[in-house]
Amino acid sequence: MSSMTIEEVSTAPRMRxxxxxxxxxxxxxxxxGAKTYVGTTTDxxxxxxxxxxxxxxxxxxxxxxxFISVIERAYGRLLxxxxxxxxxxxxxxxxxxxxxxxxxxxxxxxxxxxxxSTALGGEPEIGRVARAGFxxxxxxxREDAGFSAEExxxxxxxxxxxxxxxxxxxxxxxxxxxxxxxxxDTCFVDSVxxxxxxxxxxxxxx
Amino acid sequence: MSSMTIEEVSTAPRMRxxxxxxxxxxxxxxxxGAKTYVGTTTDxxxxxxxxxxxxxxxxxxxxxxxFISVIERAYGRLLxxxxxxxxxxxxxxxxxxxxxxxxxxxxxxxxxxxxxSTALGGEPEIGRVARAGFxxxxxxxREDAGFSAEExxxxxxxxxxxxxxxxxxxxxxxxxxxxxxxxxDTCFVDSVxxxxxxxxxxxxxx
DNA sequence: TCTGCAAGTAATCATCCGATTACAACTCAG
DNA sequence: CTGAGTTGTAATCGGATGATTACTTGCAGA
Numbered sequence: 001m002s003s004m005t006i007e008e009v010s011t012a013p014r015m016r017x018x019x020x021x022x023x024x025x026x027x028x029x030x031x032x033g034a035k036t037y038v039g040t041t042t043d044x045x046x047x048x049x050x051x052x053x054x055x056x057x058x059x060x061x062x063x064x065x066x067f068i069s070v071i072e073r074a075y076g077r078l079l080x081x082x083x084x085x086x087x088x089x090x091x092x093x094x095x096x097x098x099x100x101x102x103x104x105x106x107x108x109x110x111x112x113x114x115x116x117s118t119a120l121g122g123e124p125e126i127g128r129v130a131r132a133g134f135x136x137x138x139x140x141x142r143e144d145a146g147f148s149a150e151e152x153x154x155x156x157x158x159x160x161x162x163x164x165x166x167x168x169x170x171x172x173x174x175x176x177x178x179x180x181x182x183x184x185d186t187c188f189v190d191s192v193x194x195x196x197x198x199x200x201x202x203x204x205x206x
Numbered sequence: 207m208s209s210m211t212i213e214e215v216s217t218a219p220r221m222r223x224x225x226x227x228x229x230x231x232x233x234x235x236x237x238x239g240a241k242t243y244v245g246t247t248t249d250x251x252x253x254x255x256x257x258x259x260x261x262x263x264x265x266x267x268x269x270x271x272x273f274i275s276v277i278e279r280a281y282g283r284l285l286x287x288x289x290x291x292x293x294x295x296x297x298x299x300x301x302x303x304x305x306x307x308x309x310x311x312x313x314x315x316x317x318x319x320x321x322x323s324t325a326l327g328g329e330p331e332i333g334r335v336a337r338a339g340f341x342x343x344x345x346x347x348r349e350d351a352g353f354s355a356e357e358x359x360x361x362x363x364x365x366x367x368x369x370x371x372x373x374x375x376x377x378x379x380x381x382x383x384x385x386x387x388x389x390x391d392t393c394f395v396d397s398v399x400x401x402x403x404x405x406x407x408x409x410x411x412x
Numbered sequence: 413t414c415t416g417c418a419a420g421t422a423a424t425c426a427t428c429c430g431a432t433t434a435c436a437a438c439t440c441a442g
Numbered sequence: 443c444t445g446a447g448t449t450g451t452a453a454t455c456g457g458a459t460g461a462t463t464a465c466t467t468g469c470a471g472a
Contacts, residue, residue: 054432062430122375135386200328247458260422
């Protein structure tokens, strides 16, 4: 009674669990994308989402289940964007889908999470989900977009090269290093600047 | 004196440090390749190499420095193989180099380690080495092998797709799943069986 | 032969991290 | 208005892991 203690806002503002889940998934995508699955702690995800670490674990069960939700959501978003890129002349389809892919860079960690998932085939649970995601994309490109097998191979390969550019943080070397300059120039013919602005820099995570 | 205790061979057979280093690098490549950089413990590497964990740390300083040695060695081996694939008619060069790349699968973890390194551009030290490795390969393909920029892009992209096939453990789904079957058929036209035999299976690491 | 360095280990430490438990506060149906 | 379910946190635990320390053993050259 003698002293009035300041009421600290120690808890996050109330929110329905479904909304909180989505918010955590968004934050988790950014953190997992920047630091890989194994390299990320549930506490970092929690802090990025503005909640406590135990709450993240309780909402998703385990870190592994959280990551599975993250990559399922990422492949889902990718399919959404590809679907939106379908309408229009068939010749421009590949380019529109490529633009849709790099456009996902604005959603932090989205591409990196997909790239990371393709390295985790050895993990029993995560591997199954990652293979399913890859297969679904392949099937979409092949059937819904109507690419030939060879066209699909080339398209997917190009996507994996873009993942590498992002993962390696090659944009920082553009202009000063030959390989980085050329790979960016050939991958993003006349949209290099736009692509560079969307990508993470070399100085650490994202 | 009353009891004769069995002399346990508790220490590894003596070896010169340089040889031991190479032996550890080989084991580390396999383990890092199977479980990623962050997911691997120095103790696992030590056991795979048949030495104690502290000795691994002492020989390389830190886990990070060990991994850097591993990826430098991997890019070096890759360049060796590419060099050996150069001689001969120019039209077959791309195919010979592709074969050289998949041939590296026999050296456990080699390709996976390279793939993993391309996701670690955010790590200050490792990122620098990984970017240098990528640049060196690009430069070789471009200058020594004489590919055009566009040919180089396509060649590298194809390599990244192969990394994905390995990382996802797609070979296990060959024949039962359409996407896996098609991607393997298009990537390894008439050498699918050979490639499958070299690749890790889905059931965990390698 | 002996001695000094190189090769190697056992034991241990401090830290980190995912998970569990127990509790607090908000909200809304009856 | 109340009480029960939902949203959320603080505290803490046990196991793992990278690194350090202190020690042992083998070997080659003076």
